[in-house]
Amino acid sequence: MNDLKNKKSLVIYFSHNGENYMADGIRNIDKGNTEIIAEYIKDIIGADLFKVESEKEYPYNYRECCNVARDELKNGARPKLKEELKSVDNYDVIYIGYPIWYGTMPMPLFTQLEKLDFNGKIIRPFATHEGSGIANSQRDIKNICKGAIVLDGIAIRGSNVYNAKEEIENWL
Numbered sequence: 001m002n003d004l005k006n007k008k009s010l011v012i013y014f015s016h017n018g019e020n021y022m023a024d025g026i027r028n029i030d031k032g033n034t035e036i037i038a039e040y041i042k043d044i045i046g047a048d049l050f051k052v053e054s055e056k057e058y059p060y061n062y063r064e065c066c067n068v069a070r071d072e073l074k075n076g077a078r079p080k081l082k083e084e085l086k087s088v089d090n091y092d093v094i095y096i097g098y099p100i101w102y103g104t105m106p107m108p109l110f111t112q113l114e115k116l117d118f119n120g121k122i123i124r125p126f127a128t129h130e131g132s133g134i135a136n137s138q139r140d141i142k143n144i145c146k147g148a149i150v151l152d153g154i155a156i157r158g159s160n161v162y163n164a165k166e167e168i169e170n171w172l
């Protein structure tokens with residue numbers, strides 16, 4: 001596993017900009033926290049990036065976004081995506097990144113991951129959060145991505161992403 005960072009790598013991630021809950025209250029962020037981490041991984045190991053986006057955009061307003069996200073989780077929604085990744089066949093290691101929303105990944109990632117064949121792949125989850133850590137997301141990834149080796153992921157505080165490059169480098 002020592003040379004993981006030299007293997008052909010893809011980052012599949014979801015990230016939401018707009019209003020978000022940070023350590024110092026609700027703030028507007030122009031670029032999502034998870035996207036910052038995804039870009040570090042690209043910079044450090046040259047991974048390709050694929051951003052998962054729901055066809056219907058999530059509300060800019062934090063409270064409204066929370067309501068939509070909570071309903072989607074409760075209903076087991078699988079939101080339609082703007083674009084679907086068809087295959088991960090060309091990659092050895094897949095990094096899966098997301099904000100924690102109510103204890104797990106946002107539902108668009110469920111839509112995407114359920115459509116892919118991860119057999120024989122190595123998966124490394126990374127989450128950004130404001131206190132929950134990686135929560136249930138790693139368990140959910142293991143359930144969806146059958147046949148993959150899911151390594152222990154990393155959880156980074158959303159309000160700390162701009163100071164986290166070194167931590168990501170060490171993790172990689």
Ligand SMILES: Cc1cc2nc3c(=O)[nH]c(=O)nc-3n(C[C@H](O)[C@H](O)[C@H](O)COP(=O)(O)O)c2cc1C
Pocket residue numbers: 014015016017020021022029031032033034035062065066067069070098099100101102103104128129130131132133157158159
């Ligand atoms: C709808 C919603 C639900 C959230 N639920 C949680 C949660 O359950 N636990 C937690 O620690 N943080 C939660 N957060 C905070 C985000 O996980 C955190 O701000 C993250 O860094 C956002 O990443 P992003 O900018 O890439 O979307 C939530 C944020 C939103 C908008």
